């Protein structure tokens with residue numbers, strides 16, 4: 001009787017224990033982390049609830065979803081972090097690093113969340129997210145023509161804040177205003193002023209980082225090697241970038257934009273062929289992106305090109321430039337629009353200028369995303385006309401995948417390939433982005449679409465760079481290699497590392513080995529340490 005009683009009490013206890021474990025009993029990892037974090041930051045309990053979230057927190061899922069920018073990784077099967085930390089100040093970042101290290105958890109760092117493979121918010125291993133969206137001051141010094149920008153600021157915020165101070169200053173960075181400073185600048189960053197001013201990182205003059213020991217270091221403190229590495233080598237391998245200091249650039253009071261569309265039946269092939277000679281060689285003030293897409297016209301499948309351009313100057317000068325260099329494009333004066341630089345930023349991100357003011361750039365569009373797959377390539381020799389025709393054919397057969405050609409040349413060819421970790425400089429005519437976007441979750445469709453992208457990528461092999469076949473770090477693509485951060489970490493890293501960084505990979509490995517020898521800052525495509 002007694003024994004029976006005891007065992008039933010025990011089983012009730014066990015049951016309760018089980019229930020409480022599955023119903024959100026505090027996870028020991030979370031508890032240990034929280035204790036450490038509280039101690040490091042001197043935080044009070046009520047303050048902590050808006051900085052550290054575990055899976056049981058009411059707002060866990062809304063905080064996680066806020067900066068998911070590829071809806072493919074917004075599913076119940078996407079691995080979730082054990083803890084999300086959303087620092088309000090720099091000391092919270094220091095504490096997060098120190099305490100994540102103490103419990104030996106992988107720390108994924110997220111600024112704007114635009115990583116195409118979701119590396120800033122998912123992992124195959126148990127992990128935390130350090131979410132930087134609150135660290136987003138933009139402090140502009142017009143005397144010095146510089147700005148300190150927090151890692152969690154968006155490009156839209158940077159552009160808007162600059163435009164509040166001046167309409168003859170700008171910054172050369174990405175087209176999409178919701179992209180985050182932390183990932184974009186640490187991974188190089190480019191936009192419509194690439195040919196005039198180079199990459200975003202070419203215009204970064206200082207930075208603040210939290211290193212693996214939890215110290216805050218500026219350029220002087222971290223030294224030139226680490227400062228070099230975080231201007232294109234990807235922040236996530238080296239530490240947590242708190243902020244970058246940018247040198248602003250001069251833009252004219254009035255700039256000009258245009259967009260021209262041509263079907264294959266309207267000489268698209270001739271225009272696309274000629275584009276390869278003109279776009280990378282023309283006036284540095286002119287950036288002409290070209291999209292190549294399958295389309296239908298009168299129920300017939302065909303392909304089209306769209307040339308979208310920014311000219312840092314007036315319409316009349318642009319017209320005479322293109323009349324001379326690119327008459328095949330058939331640009332009409334009525335097709336050109338003059339505007340302020342900040343309005344060209346809105347125009348490029350497809351806002352309706354009649355109804356939109358620059359403050360639209362401040363919209364963070366939280367918890368919103370399309371389903372996407374992207375890849376990248378570099379073209380160093382013009383693609384012949386007959387091959388362009390084969391591209392149209394392949395594209396229309398595949399159905400949906402498109403290409404974006406971004407011209408290089410200009411300033412990009414003047415900067416040595418070793419100046420920053422980004423190696424794709426002189427000798428590259430343009431970068432190719434493979435692009436497919438859809439709106440609904442559907443595993444069958446996803447399989448079809450991602451194979452369209454890899455089929456077109458295979459088809460393009462003869463036309464793009466080889467040994468290694470180059471890729472752009474900020475167009476993250478796990479197909480080109482992955483790291484499990486085990487004993488083969490260096491060998492695995494060399495595979496994608498050579499593609500992203502070419503000859504700069506070795507120096508990145510040296511810096512990594514120097515600043516983070518235990519490989520605490522690691523991702524599926526981080527820089528490995530030298531084998532011991």
Ligand SMILES: Cc1cc2nc3c(=O)[nH]c(=O)nc-3n(C[C@H](O)[C@H](O)[C@H](O)COP(=O)(O)OP(=O)(O)OC[C@H]3O[C@@H](n4cnc5c(N)ncnc54)[C@H](O)[C@@H]3O)c2cc1C
Pocket residue numbers: 069108109110111112113114115116118119120132151173174175176178179180181182183184186187188189190191234235236237239240241242474475523
């Ligand atoms: C819609 C869209 C448009 C884009 N347009 C352009 C474009 O015009 N030009 C261009 O160059 N690229 C473009 N990109 C790519 C973009 O530059 C990269 O995805 C970039 O890395 C995004 O930065 P993020 O902070 O938003 O991303 P996140 O996903 O937050 O971070 C990307 C990577 O950087 C790491 N990281 C983030 N913050 C920090 C930090 N503070 N310290 C250390 N490491 C950090 C992350 O861990 C991750 O590995 C675009 C992407 C999207 C989705």
Ligand SMILES: *[C@@H]1O[C@H](CO)[C@@H](O)[C@H](O)[C@H]1NC(C)=O
Pocket residue numbers: 040041042091
């Ligand atoms: C926490 O408090 C201690 C003791 O008062 C102090 O030395 C330390 O600087 C504080 N840390 C932070 C991050 O405020």
Ligand SMILES: *[C@@H]1O[C@H](CO)[C@@H](O)[C@H](O)[C@H]1NC(C)=O
Pocket residue numbers: 265266267330
């Ligand atoms: C195509 O090119 C031909 C010859 O160069 C030209 O006569 C014709 O007008 C062009 N067609 C279009 C639609 O631009």
Ligand SMILES: *[C@@H]1O[C@H](CO)[C@@H](O)[C@H](O)[C@H]1NC(C)=O
Pocket residue numbers: 352354
């Ligand atoms: C914006 O305004 C211009 C000039 O008034 C007009 O031609 C154009 O159609 C308008 N665009 C939209 C999208 O309403």
Ligand SMILES: *[C@@H]1O[C@H](CO)[C@@H](O)[C@H](O)[C@H]1NC(C)=O
Pocket residue numbers: 065066068069070071074367368369370
């Ligand atoms: C994630 O999915 C939910 C529905 O399950 C949706 O409401 C939300 O907008 C999605 N967010 C993103 C970033 O895709």
Ligand SMILES: *[C@@H]1O[C@H](CO)[C@@H](O)[C@H](O)[C@H]1NC(C)=O
Pocket residue numbers: 398399447448449451452455
């Ligand atoms: C994708 O689906 C379409 C239509 O169902 C089909 O014709 C095509 O072959 C598929 N493509 C791939 C790469 O699977």
